Amino acid sequence: MQAVEKAIKEKARALLADGTVDRVLGWEKGEYCYDNTPAVFTAENLGNLVYNSFCGANLSKYLIAESKKEGRVLALLKPCDTYSFNQLVKEHRIDREKVYVLGIPCHGIADVEKLNVKGVKGIERIAEDGGTLTAQTLYGEKTCEINDVLLERCMACKGPEHMAADDVIEDTAPVELRKHDRFGMVEKLEQMTPDERFEFWRSELSKCIRCNACRNVCPACSCLKCVFDNDASGVAAKANVDTFEENMFHIIRAFHVAGRCTDCGECSRVCPQGIPLHLLNRKFIQDINKNYGEYQAGADDSSAWPLVDYTQEDVEPGAIEGGKN
Amino acid sequence: MQRIGVFVCWCGSNIAATVDVSAVAEAVKSEPGVVLATDYQYMCSEVGQAKIKDAIKEHGLTGVVICSCSPRMHEATFRKTAAAAGLNPYMVEIANIREQCSWIHKEKDEGTEKAIILAKAAIAKLNLNAPLTAGESPVTKRALVIGGGIAGIQTALDIADAGYEVDIVEKSPTIGGKMAQLDKTFPTLDCAACILTPKMVDAAQHEKIHLYTYSEVEKVSGFVGNFTVDIRKKARNVKEDLCTGCGVCMEKCPSKKAKSEFNMGLNTRSAVYVPFAQAVPNVPVIDHDACIHYKTGKCGLCEKSCPSNAIDFEQQDEIITREYGAIIAATGFNPIPMDDFDEYGYSQNPDVVTSLEFERLMNAAGPTKGVLLRPSDGKHPKTLVFVQCVGSRDTTECGKPYCSKICCMYTAKHAMLVREKYPDTEVYVFYIDVRTPGKNFDEFQRRAVEQYGVNYVKGMVGKVAEEDGVLHVQASDLISGTQMHIDADMVVLAAAIEPDKSARPLATMLTASMDTNDFFTEAHPKLRPVESPTAGVFLSGICQGPKDIPETVAQAGAAASKVIGLLAKDKLTCNPCVAGSDELLCNGCSACQNVCPYGAIEYVEKEINDHGVREMRRVAEVNEAVCQGCGACTVTCPSGAMDLKGFTNKQIMAEVDAICRN
Numbered sequence: 001m002q003a004v005e006k007a008i009k010e011k012a013r014a015l016l017a018d019g020t021v022d023r024v025l026g027w028e029k030g031e032y033c034y035d036n037t038p039a040v041f042t043a044e045n046l047g048n049l050v051y052n053s054f055c056g057a058n059l060s061k062y063l064i065a066e067s068k069k070e071g072r073v074l075a076l077l078k079p080c081d082t083y084s085f086n087q088l089v090k091e092h093r094i095d096r097e098k099v100y101v102l103g104i105p106c107h108g109i110a111d112v113e114k115l116n117v118k119g120v121k122g123i124e125r126i127a128e129d130g131g132t133l134t135a136q137t138l139y140g141e142k143t144c145e146i147n148d149v150l151l152e153r154c155m156a157c158k159g160p161e162h163m164a165a166d167d168v169i170e171d172t173a174p175v176e177l178r179k180h181d182r183f184g185m186v187e188k189l190e191q192m193t194p195d196e197r198f199e200f201w202r203s204e205l206s207k208c209i210r211c212n213a214c215r216n217v218c219p220a221c222s223c224l225k226c227v228f229d230n231d232a233s234g235v236a237a238k239a240n241v242d243t244f245e246e247n248m249f250h251i252i253r254a255f256h257v258a259g260r261c262t263d264c265g266e267c268s269r270v271c272p273q274g275i276p277l278h279l280l281n282r283k284f285i286q287d288i289n290k291n292y293g294e295y296q297a298g299a300d301d302s303s304a305w306p307l308v309d310y311t312q313e314d315v316e317p318g319a320i321e322g323g324k325n
Numbered sequence: 326m327q328r329i330g331v332f333v334c335w336c337g338s339n340i341a342a343t344v345d346v347s348a349v350a351e352a353v354k355s356e357p358g359v360v361l362a363t364d365y366q367y368m369c370s371e372v373g374q375a376k377i378k379d380a381i382k383e384h385g386l387t388g389v390v391i392c393s394c395s396p397r398m399h400e401a402t403f404r405k406t407a408a409a410a411g412l413n414p415y416m417v418e419i420a421n422i423r424e425q426c427s428w429i430h431k432e433k434d435e436g437t438e439k440a441i442i443l444a445k446a447a448i449a450k451l452n453l454n455a456p457l458t459a460g461e462s463p464v465t466k467r468a469l470v471i472g473g474g475i476a477g478i479q480t481a482l483d484i485a486d487a488g489y490e491v492d493i494v495e496k497s498p499t500i501g502g503k504m505a506q507l508d509k510t511f512p513t514l515d516c517a518a519c520i521l522t523p524k525m526v527d528a529a530q531h532e533k534i535h536l537y538t539y540s541e542v543e544k545v546s547g548f549v550g551n552f553t554v555d556i557r558k559k560a561r562n563v564k565e566d567l568c569t570g571c572g573v574c575m576e577k578c579p580s581k582k583a584k585s586e587f588n589m590g591l592n593t594r595s596a597v598y599v600p601f602a603q604a605v606p607n608v609p610v611i612d613h614d615a616c617i618h619y620k621t622g623k624c625g626l627c628e629k630s631c632p633s634n635a636i637d638f639e640q641q642d643e644i645i646t647r648e649y650g651a652i653i654a655a656t657g658f659n660p661i662p663m664d665d666f667d668e669y670g671y672s673q674n675p676d677v678v679t680s681l682e683f684e685r686l687m688n689a690a691g692p693t694k695g696v697l698l699r700p701s702d703g704k705h706p707k708t709l710v711f712v713q714c715v716g717s718r719d720t721t722e723c724g725k726p727y728c729s730k731i732c733c734m735y736t737a738k739h740a741m742l743v744r745e746k747y748p749d750t751e752v753y754v755f756y757i758d759v760r761t762p763g764k765n766f767d768e769f770q771r772r773a774v775e776q777y778g779v780n781y782v783k784g785m786v787g788k789v790a791e792e793d794g795v796l797h798v799q800a801s802d803l804i805s806g807t808q809m810h811i812d813a814d815m816v817v818l819a820a821a822i823e824p825d826k827s828a829r830p831l832a833t834m835l836t837a838s839m840d841t842n843d844f845f846t847e848a849h850p851k852l853r854p855v856e857s858p859t860a861g862v863f864l865s866g867i868c869q870g871p872k873d874i875p876e877t878v879a880q881a882g883a884a885a886s887k888v889i890g891l892l893a894k895d896k897l898t899c900n901p902c903v904a905g906s907d908e909l910l911c912n913g914c915s916a917c918q919n920v921c922p923y924g925a926i927e928y929v930e931k932e933i934n935d936h937g938v939r940e941m942r943r944v945a946e947v948n949e950a951v952c953q954g955c956g957a958c959t960v961t962c963p964s965g966a967m968d969l970k971g972f973t974n975k976q977i978m979a980e981v982d983a984i985c986r987n
Contacts, residue, residue, distance in 0.1 A: 068940075091914035092928075092943050223912050223964035224935075230910070233965045234978055256963040308919035308961060312830045 001128055004105055005051040007169045008076060011102060015074055016043045021100045022071030025062055027055040033126050034112050038062055040073075051076070052128055053146055056109040058266050060084040060094070061219040067095040075099050078106040080153070082163040083262035083298030084219035089164070090301045091260070093222050103162030105171035107131070108146060108154035108178070113274065115149050131175070147178075153265030153278070155180035163299055182263070186282050201247070207273040208246035214267040214277055220257035227252070254280035259288060259307035262298040291315040327358040327452050330386045331444060332377055334368035334393035336423055341366075343427040343436035349392060352441045356448045360384050369399050374406045381410040388416040388454055390447045392440060394423040397849075397858075413456030415901065415971055420447035442984055449983035450976045457901035457970055462950055464550040465650040466892050469494065471542055471831060472655035474502020475521060475874060476866025476881045478528050480653050483885030485533035489892045492647060493528065494537045494556055496827060497586075499604035500525055502657055506587060506681060508688040508695075510874055511738045512769040518603065518690070525605040539610055541827070543644065545652070545834040546924050548953050549861030550897045552649040560640040562611040563597070567635035570607035574627035574636065575599070583615035585692075589682040591700060592692035597627045597636075601690065611636075651888045652835060654845055654857070655865040655881070656828045660820035661716050665723035669712065669818055670789045675700040676796060677789060677816045680732065683739055697747060699815050702794065706750065706814030709743060710798050711736050712786045713756040716821035725821045727842060730871035732819035733760045737770040737779075739817065744777040753780045753811060755800055763873070782809065789816050828868055836922060837862045845869050855884040863887055902971035903952040904959060906945040909935055910966035913943030917958035917967055925951035926958060 008026070015021045026049045028039040034054045041049055058081045066073045077085055082103065088094045110133065115123070122138030134143045157178050162168055189197055215221045215228075227235045228249060235252070263285055267277040288295055292306035292314060303309070333350045335341035350362040361384050365373050368391060380386060389412070391403050396419040404414035422440040430436035468484050470477045473495030481491040493500065504510075505525075507517035528534050537556055544555040563574075578595035585592050587600040596615035599607060617624035618638060628636040660679050663671035671677045676699045678686070689695035699706045713732050716724040733756070740752045759781070761767040773779045784801040791797070798811040824843045832839045837857040838846040845864050848856040855864055865884040866877045891897075906917075908931070918926040925948045933942045945967070947958075958967045959974065968974055 091912070091916075093912065093914065223910075225910055225964060227963075227965045230965065234975060235965070304919045308916050310920070310922075312833055 001052045001107070003172065004169060005049070008051055008102070008104060009046060009049060011167070011169065012041070012046060012049070012074055013043065015100065016046070020072065021074040023066075024049065024074040024076070025059050025066055026076045027051065027057065027059075032123065034110070034115075034123055040066070051104065052126075053108065053110045053133070054112075054126070056151065056266075056269055058084055058217075058219060058264050060088055061217070061222065063094045063099055064088065064222055067098040069098075072098050072100055075101050076104050077101055077162065077165070078104060079160055079162050080106070080158050080262075080264055082165065083158065083296065084264050085298070086164050086301040087260055087262055087298035088219060088222065090298075090303075090305075091222070096301070100167075101162075101165045103165035103168035105160065105169060105174070107175045108150045108157065109269075110146055110149050111151045111269075115144065118144050118149060120144060120149075130173075150178070151265065151269060152180075152276075153263070153269070154178065156182035156263075158263075158296075164301060182282060183286050185276070185279055186286050189279065189283070204275050205246045205250055207275055208250065209273060210246060210249065211272060213270040213272065214250075215253060217266045217270045218253075218257065219262070219264065219266070220260045221253065227256075250275075250277065250280060254284060257281065258284040259295075259305040260297055261285065262296070327387045327454075328360045328385055329356075329358040329388050329390060329448060329451055330377070330380045330384060331356075331359055331362040331390045331392065331448065332368055332373075332380075333362070333364035333422075333440075333444070334373070334391065335364065335366045336368075336394060336427075337366065340393070340423050340427040340440075343430050343433055344422055344440045345433060345437040346392075346440075348437050349422070349440045349444055353390075353444045353448060356445055358388075358452050359448060360386070368393050369402055374402075377403070377406050378410040381407065381412050386412065388412070388418070388451045390418045390420060390444060390451055392420040392422045392444050392447070395419075395421045395425070413458075415457040416451070416454055418447040418451045418454070420444045445986075446980040446983040449979040453973065453976045453979055454971070459901040460899040460950065461896040462550055462899050464892060464894055464897055465552070465648045466490065467492070467647070467649050468651045468653060468888050468892065469542075469552070469554055469647070469649040470653045470655055470865070472502070472657055472825075472866070472868070473497075473500030473528075473536070473538065474655060474657045474866065475504040475524070476657065476868075476877045477502070477653070477655035478521075478524050479878050479881035480655060480863075480865045480885045480888070481528055481534050482524065482531065483882050484888050484892075485531045487885075487889045487892075488533070489889065490533050490535070492535045492537060492556075492649075494540050494542055496539070496541050497600065498539045498561070498598075498608075498610045499600050499606070500528060500536060500538060501601075501603075501605065503681070504874060505601065505603075506589075506684055506688075508684050508691075509738060509742060511734045512763070512765045514738070514742075516689075522603045522605075525603070529605045536606065537645070538606060540645075542831060542834065546922075547648075548923055548951070550650045550891070550894075551951075552652055552861065554647055554649055554652070556645045556647065558643040558645055559610075560642050561608065562637055562640045563609050564635045564637050564640070565606065565608050567633045568608045568631075569633055569635075570599075571632065572599075572609075573630050573632065574609060577626045577630040579624065579626060580615050580617050583612055588685050588692045589679075591682060591685055603690075611638075651861050651863060651891050653863045653865050653884055653888060654828070654831060654835065654837065654868050656825045656831060656868040658822040658867040658871070659825055661725065661823050663715070663818060663820055666715060666818070668788050669715065669786070669816065670791060670796075671818060674789070674791045674796065674816075676706075676791075676814065677818065679818050679820045680735055680739065681820070683817045684735075687739070687742060697743065704814070705747065708751045708811065708813045709740075709753070709815045709817065710786065710789075710796075710800075710811055710813040711740060711752070711754045711817045711819065713754065713819045714785075714821075715818040717819075718757065719821070725823060725842060727821075727871065728760065729819075729822045730760070731822070731873045733770065734763070734766060734873065736817075736819050737761075737773040740779040741773040741777045744773075744779060751780070752778075753782055753798075753813075755782050755784055755786050757783075757785065763875070784809075786816075789813075822867065822871055824868055835859060835862050855880055855887055861891065899950065900954050902954040902969060903949045904947045904954065904956070904967055904969045905949075906947060906962075907966045907968065908933055908942070908944045910964045911942070911944040911962075912964055912966070913945070914963070916961045916963070917945055920957045920961045922955065922957065923951050923953050925949075925953070 024041040027036040028048045030037040120142045125136040127134045227233045261281040333346045346364040408414045420443040467490040470481045470493045540558045543557045580596040584590040585594040613619040685691040717729040761770045784803040786800040788799040796813045800809045837859045863884040865881045
C-alpha cells in the first residue's frame, strides 16, 4: 500500500496545483498507528496523509459537509465507499459537482480486535509488505497475515470496482476476491425460534451504551435532525419508557436505513461494544433481494431504491407475511 | 382542553349483543376531556343524530367521538351532523366497535373490553385534533371506460347520452368482447350479434364517444375528477384514417395459418386480419408473429394490393395522454384454462370443447357456418355430453371456489338448441345443482328438460377416454346411485370463468382493491355495488363478479349513472387531511416524492433559516390540491419531517399509547 499512498499523494498534488480541487479529504494518523482518522488536507500538510490497511473510515459521509463549502474537494474513496457515495448523491445530500472522486484500490481493512486476539497487542508501529503485517509492539516484533485479521465486511468484499470515480489509481497487485457468504449468519438467526432470536438480540443489544457512534458514522443516517434527537417527535421519550430502550433505537435505525444501506459495515466497525449491528441491516437486504429482486444500494446514483419504488412485479404483501402471492 | 362527547351506538343488536354499551360509556367518562358519555340504539337515525346535535349545543362540545360502525359506513353522516350543530366536521372521530370489535368477538366481556380500548384511543386522538377546512378541486368532464365488451359499451353509451365525453380503451382490435362471440342469448334466444352489433355501431358513431381499440392503459395518475392516463395505442400497421375496410389485404395475404382468436382457435386467419366481419372499427391489424414481412423482410403483398395505401410497416406504438374525471373498469372475463383437468382429456381430444368454443361451433358466422360438426372429423355428433361446474365451486388448486353463475343457463341453452336443430341427437347434462334464479330462467331450463327432452343427470363426470373416435364417458348418477357409461361424440365443458388477466395490473394502477379471486371489490357490497373504494373508479360487468348479460347491462347503466352524477359537478370538495413538510427537518432526500402515488410532492431550493443559520436547502413541498392524504410520505420520511393533517404522527402515537395503557 506504500506505492498506492505515494501515487495518491502525487495525484493529489497535481490536482491541487492545477486548481482542479481546493482540498483533499483523506486520512491522517490518529492517536495510534492503527486508528487512522479522516482529515482534510491542503498542499501544505498533504505530507501527513496516510493510506494503509488501517484506513477503514468510509469518507463519503464527510462529503455532505465538505460539498457545502466553497470550492471543490478531492475525495479518496475505496471501492466499497463509492456505494455510499452514490447513495448520498442519489438522496441529494452530496453536491456531485463539488467533489472530485479519486477511486483508490483496497486490499481489505485490518480489524484491530482480531489482531489483539492473535496476540498482537501493545502495537507501536506497523509495516506492511504485500499481505504481511509486521508490528513493533511493547512485547517485541510480531507478524501476521492481513487475510487472517480482516474486518468481517472485507471478508464479503463487494469487489475492486469503483461505482463512481472521476479518476482511479490503478491496482498494480490485485488480490483475490474474498467470497464469504454475508447472509450466513442471517440465515442462522432465521432458523432460531423466536425466543432464541429474541434472546440473541437482547443479549447483543443490552451491551449498547448509546454512544451513537453507529448513527454518527452511518452514511445512511444523514438526517439534519435525527428523530431520536427531536423532542417534538416523541420517539426518544417513547423509547426511554421501555426498559430496553436500545431495542427500539437499533430497530428503528435499521428500518430508517432499510433499502438505502449499502452494507458498508461501518456501524459494526465503530461499535465500541462489538455489537454485530450489520446483521440487522443484512436481514433487510436479504428480504429486499428476495421480495423485489437482487438490489445493491449505491450501485448507481439515480434509481429509486426498492422500498420507495413501485413496480407491478412487486410481491404482494401477503407473500411477505408468508401467505400466498 | 377539549370538551368531548362520547356517543356509543348499539346498532340494534349488532354491537349491543357482544358489547356492553352502557359499560363502555361509563368507562370513558373519566378520560381526559370527556364531559359527556352516553349510548343509544341507533346513533345514525334521526333521533340519534338529534341527540348529538343537542349535546354539542347544550354542553358546548368541541369534539365528538362516535363509537359505532366503520368510518367507511357513517363517518360522513356524523360529520354532517356535527357541522349542522356548528362544530367543525373534522372534530368528529369514529371508534369502530362493530366491524373491528362486536362482529369478531363472541364473548361479551372481551368485546366490551376491546370497545373501551378503541373508544379511549379515539378520545386520545381527538384531544389532539384541530379544525380543518376543505378546499375544492375541479372536475374534468370526461370518462374513461377500460374494456369494450357489452359492459363497457353500455356504460359509455349511457354516459355519452347524458352529454359527457367518453373514451373506450379496448386491448383487442375490435370492441364487442365476449358477447360478440356468442350465438344465441338466454332466456329469449335472440342472436347475440343482432342485439350487440347495433350497439357497437352506436358507440363508434356517437359524437361523444372515442374508441381506442388495440390499445392499453399504461399509467394512471391523479385522483377523482382529475385523472391523467397514458394510453398505449399499439401499432396496427394499418392507417385507420386511410383504410376503407375493403379487405383486399386479407385476401392477398399469403400467411393464412394463424389461429383465429375470435373463433377460439377452431380455424385460421391471415396475418393481416380483422377478428370478425362485423368488427368495429373495420380496420385490420398486422400480427407480427405471423406476418412474412416481419419475419423475413420480404412479401409486402398487402402493401402493394391496398388501394388506399393504408399499410404502414413502419408504424410504431403511440402513447396518448388524456385527462379524465372518472374511470370505469369493464375488463371482463375469460374461461379458465382446461389443461389441469386431466379427467376430461381436453388437451388430448379435439372433440372435448369448452362452452365458448361450442358457441363458435353453433354460430352461423363461426368456423362451421353454424352447422354442428365435431372438430376431429367434421361429422355430425349424435350423442353430446355437457358437463357443468368444470372448475366452478371447486376448492382444489385447479378450480375456483365461486359459482360462475352463467353456466347453468348457457348449458340449458346449448342443450336446447342442439335438440331443436338436430332432433336425432341424444343430449346429457351432468350437474351438481341447477341454479336458475332470474326472470324466466327456471322456466327456460325446465323447457329444456320437459319440451326438448334433454337428459339432466345429477352427478359429475369422472373420466372421458377416447377410443376409435368415441368418447367413453364415465359418470355417476347420484339420484339412482349408479355408475353411467355413455359413448359420446362430443363433450362440452362449462369451464369456470375468471377475471381477465389485465385486471390485476390495472387494479394496481388504479389503486383499486381486489378480492382473492381478482374480482374488483365494491365500495360496499350492498349499498355501493358499482363503485370501487377508490374515489372516481367505477365497476361495470364481470370484472366485479360473475354475471349474465341482463345483469351486466343493468350494472353498466348503474355505473354510468354514478359517473354522470360525478361529472355533473363543477367542483369536488377536497380532503383537508393532506400532508405537509416541516422544512427545518427535511433532508431533501426525495424518498417521499418517490412514494407519492399522486405526484403531489415537488422539491424546491429554498433559503431556510434554521435557528439563525441561513442556508439554501432542497426541501419538499406538497401540492395540497393534488395530495389525497394517503400518508405514504409520512411513514417514508426518515426524519419525521412529513406529517399528515388529521392523522398526525402525534395523534397516531396518542392512539397507540391509549391502547397500550390498558
